């Protein structure tokens with residue numbers, strides 16, 4: 221297996237993400253975690269950018285023992301001097317020099333002819349070589365540079381003393397076959413290429429940063445530059461975790477490996493996200509919250525039978541505990557039954573089916589169904605009171621400029637549905653007055669409370685009421701993603717219990733069993 225060196229630039233290109241600003245302490249914390257992750261090289265910053273960045277690079281250089289520390293520098297003596305200062309104390313320092321080579325950058329940004337670019341870069345490399353053994357040179361925007369000129373620049377960098385030549389696709393413009401071809405061409409045309417390492421630095425503007433990095437590996441790149449979670453300038457850089465996991469998962473194809481401790485990936489990703497404030501999208505490869513979560517019934521069934529049906533990486537590999545089977549509207553009975561067992565419920569097939577039907581109703585209204593939701597559904601189901609009244613529909617008219625009103629349709633047994641409208645002090649009062657109008661029951665509302673069973677805006681609301689009639693009281697409970705519907709259901713539940721108690725006075729209120 222060929223070793224691919226991992227050059228992490230989370231602290232430099234990653235910090236160039238708009239809105240990200242890491243202080244010295246945060247840079248050191250991330251660098252120490254990158255050291256645990258086992259990256260070979262850490263680009264800690266751009267020392268000439270500010271005194272603060274110079275100090276941060278220096279702090280990283282002094283703190284990290286098991287990775288080479290790199291400072292970025294323009295091809296200018298003042299930047300090189302700042303990097304020399306910053307890298308004092310590093311066990312294995314390296315200077316990263318760059319100068320753009322593409323026609324667009326030469327003409328509009330640098331305002332230099334090809335010859336001036338060659339001269340400026342060579343002068344900088346030779347100046348730096350007095351102070352650094354290790355120098356990486358990057359022809360910025362190499363992807364859009366004429367291939368023959370890129371060969372010329374690379375040959376110059378090798379002659380001048382660069383130890384690594386990094387090929388950046390600065391604007392994420394390349395396709396994998398084009399980018400791979402650059403490496404193939406450099407490898408077979410540049411004199412002295414075998415003396416240095418070739419590196420790839422890709423951006424994700426067209427979503428191909430990882431694919432391009434892998435194409436570079438297939439065509440001879442020795443090093444991949446990238447960031448944790450793929451953060452970086454504009455759309456970001458190659459995500460290191462994606463490259464490492466691709467090489468690990470498809471070892472037979474790439475015949476290449478990294479020295480990363482894969483189990484540290486999840487932890488590193490969380491730390492970088494926390495300190496940069498850049499949230500990892502749920503569907504992000506390897507480290508997104510959904511990368512090991514399965515929602516659909518057919519996939520969950522496959523996972524329960526054999527994990528490799530739908531997982532090419534086990535979550536333990538990157539330091540996560542386990543895959544998640546998320547219950548939602550696409551889930552099936554297999555996963556639902558498994559969840560019931562997990563939660564400690566042993567139900568007959570018929571009860572499972574009834575609970576599953578309720579679960580599907582809830583899942584239609586709610587994004588994720590949590591364990592609390594399932595418990596609430598089951599416990600509601602397990603209480604077996606004859607339903608004299610059932611809520612069929614509910615409509616509420618509320619405006620803070622007028623008296624609230626509610627219309628309820630209630631099944632009253634024997635297949636009769638009665639609809640009534642009433643007003644009240646508030647929406648709940650109006651609903652309860654309308655229910656009283658249908659049922660004709662005279663009850664007193666002794667208590668009303670509401671709580672959220674699960675989390676999020678679409679959480680299930682659980683309403684508890686206590687109704688009293690002739691010194692007999694009964695509790696009722698209602699669940700819904702809508703609190704007004706939960707209120708109506710709780711009231712009707714309590715009414716049914718009161719009626720049940722009236723019929724069999726000795727019977728214990730089963731709510732107390734919950």
Ligand SMILES: CC(=O)SCCNC(=O)CCNC(=O)[C@H](O)C(C)(C)COP(=O)(O)OP(=O)(O)OC[C@H]1O[C@@H](n2cnc3c(N)ncnc32)[C@H](O)[C@@H]1OP(=O)(O)O
Nearest residue numbers: 266268269270293294295296318319320329330360390453
């Ligand atoms: C592709 C990349 O990611 S490259 C790294 C990008 N990162 C950063 O730019 C972050 C740090 N940068 C900074 O803090 C500032 O830009 C500094 C301190 C480096 C320079 O600031 P200033 O001196 O005010 O210059 P400013 O940024 O406005 O312009 C850049 C100058 O550098 C020149 N330049 C750009 N790249 C290089 C290079 N590799 N070598 C030499 N000169 C360069 C530009 O042509 C321009 O020169 P000019 O002033 O003669 O027109």
Ligand SMILES: CC(C)C(=O)C(=O)O
Nearest residue numbers: 318358360361388390
């Ligand atoms: C400095 C270089 C490597 C860079 O960040 C780029 O070209 O994207």
